[in-house]
Amino acid sequence: MSESRSSFTGKLGFVLAAAGSAVGLGNIWRFPYLAAQYGGAIFLFVYVALAVTFGFTLLVAEIAIGRKTGLSAIGAFKKLDKRFSFVGWIAALVPMIILPYYSVIGGWVVKYFSGYVVGDGAKMASDGFFGGFISKTAEPLVWFGIFITLTAAVVILGVEKGIEKVSKVMMPVLVVVMLFIAIYTIATMDGSWDGVVYYLKPDFSKFSVMTVVAAMGQLFYSMSLAMGIMITFGSYMKKDISIEKSVHHIEIFDTGIAFLAGLMIIPAVFAFSAGGESEVALSGPGLMFETLPKVFNTMPGGSVIGALFFIMVFFAAITSSISLMETVVSIVCDKLGWKRLPASLAVFGVAFALGSVSALGFSVWSGVKPLGLSDILTFFDFISNNIIMPVVALLTSLFIAYFLKPKTIIEELEIGGGFKSKRLFCVMIKYVAPVFLVAILVSSVLNALGVVTI
Numbered sequence: 276m277s278e279s280r281s282s283f284t285g286k287l288g289f290v291l292a293a294a295g296s297a298v299g300l301g302n303i304w305r306f307p308y309l310a311a312q313y314g315g316a317i318f319l320f321v322y323v324a325l326a327v328t329f330g331f332t333l334l335v336a337e338i339a340i341g342r343k344t345g346l347s348a349i350g351a352f353k354k355l356d357k358r359f360s361f362v363g364w365i366a367a368l369v370p371m372i373i374l375p376y377y378s379v380i381g382g383w384v385v386k387y388f389s390g391y392v393v394g395d396g397a398k399m400a401s402d403g404f405f406g407g408f409i410s411k412t413a414e415p416l417v418w419f420g421i422f423i424t425l426t427a428a429v430v431i432l433g434v435e436k437g438i439e440k441v442s443k444v445m446m447p448v449l450v451v452v453m454l455f456i457a458i459y460t461i462a463t464m465d466g467s468w469d470g471v472v473y474y475l476k477p478d479f480s481k482f483s484v485m486t487v488v489a490a491m492g493q494l495f496y497s498m499s500l501a502m503g504i505m506i507t508f509g510s511y512m513k514k515d516i517s518i519e520k521s522v523h524h525i526e527i528f529d530t531g532i533a534f535l536a537g538l539m540i541i542p543a544v545f546a547f548s549a550g551g552e553s554e555v556a557l558s559g560p561g562l563m564f565e566t567l568p569k570v571f572n573t574m575p576g577g578s579v580i581g582a583l584f585f586i587m588v589f590f591a592a593i594t595s596s597i598s599l600m601e602t603v604v605s606i607v608c609d610k611l612g613w614k615r616l617p618a619s620l621a622v623f624g625v626a627f628a629l630g631s632v633s634a635l636g637f638s639v640w641s642g643v644k645p646l647g648l649s650d651i652l653t654f655f656d657f658i659s660n661n662i663i664m665p666v667v668a669l670l671t672s673l674f675i676a677y678f679l680k681p682k683t684i685i686e687e688l689e690i691g692g693g694f695k696s697k698r699l700f701c702v703m704i705k706y707v708a709p710v711f712l713v714a715i716l717v718s719s720v721l722n723a724l725g726v727v728t729i
């Protein structure tokens with residue numbers, strides 16, 4: 276994304292850029308721990324079912340709005356219907372909430388990468404290492420600072436072209452490394468097979484409303500939906516490219532990597548916890564950082580694989596954090612008329628302050644449990660993914676279904692390449708999506724307030 280409205284050279288350019296934003300910590304860090312927590316295979320199935328219906332519909336809608344108007348979220352909603360510009364504004368809030376805590380986790384990734392480089396593999400595999408690290412005061416702040424400074428540097432210097440080249444190499448390498456780790460774990464570790472079963476064989480008794488709520492939040496997050504990012508990407512897309520096919524490719528990419536990440540982490544959790552599901556249920560945001568170092572520690576050449584893995588995750592994360600920061604910076608430039616450099620520095624400053632609060636939530640502020648959630652980082656994650664994003668998605672679908680009319684979106688898709696699933700799209704956007712989103716919202720609010728526990 277640059278200041279002038281450049282367009283992607285072709286379909287591959289578009290898909291890769293959108294996938295670069297979509298594939299990130301959400302797939303590798305967030306998906307496996309949610310899957311482990313919300314019933315394994317049942318979560319996976321619900322997620323995939325939602326991805327091909329909801330995810331598809333919302334992704335199509337956002338890209339089409341962007342391409343039709345040639346504008347990013349705030350301008351796009353305003354151009355289509357003045358009364359709905361506020362939706363663009365709410366959407367614009369989301370990246371500002373996500374960027375800071377995303378970068379805190381990005382910092383953990385950098386820490387682990389450097390740990391493997393200096394030969395600390397065995398230390399990082401020891402019990403309690405991760406907990407000890409995040410509960411320090413200064414160190415996590417330093418790693419977070421490094422990650423967010425790198426993100427800001429790229430946004431300021433505008434070297435996204437280079438990043439695109441890096442992603443082309445990185446994505447395939449990431450897939451190969453993850454496959455290797457998964458196969459290694461399953462083939463060599465006792466107890467890991469139970470994890471494969473837990474992950475692939477649905478147990479319907481584990482189904483609850485929270486499975487759906489969590490899967491939906493994950494879907495928004497992972498596909499970079501309901502925050503205006505895909506609208507911006509759509510605005511860069513040429514008219515002769517098929518939106519429908521591109522959406523399928525993005526979905527396959529995104530879901531495929533999340534699936535593999537689960538296959539890599541969940542069996543390992545079982546192997547190290549002797550199959551105890553209660554322990555699986557207890558694992559939260561630290562899952563990736565606690566389990567994988569143990570796997571690497573048992574592997575011959577584990578430090579090399581560990582370093583390679585964490586550098587790949589770093590690239591996946593930074594392409595996403597760049598797209599988050601870029602979105603906020605371009606809004607500040609457009610709306611306040613600021614130049615790129617001061618806008619970037621201001622966004623950096625605010626993000627640094629907010630991110631520090633999340634980072635310190637594991638140390639000095641570990642007693643702060645907003646809404647009864649485990650820590651401040653989880654709180655920011657929860658309000659963006661489970662509250663604000665469903666609100667944006669709900670307003671977007673109501674707007675398209677009953678004000679703009681689905682026909683406008685269908686016409687936009689038919690300009691380049693046609694629209695095979697338009698029936699599905701219409702039914703989803705008019706009836707299923709609104710009803711479902713209201714239900715999701717109500718249950719996650721009630722759950723957060725502790726009125727009901729589902």
Ligand code: PHE
Pocket residue numbers: 296297298299300301302370373496497498499500502504595596598599
């Ligand atoms: N989709 C990214 C991920 O899975 C996170 C992200 C969200 C990136 C929103 C950009 C915008 O990690």
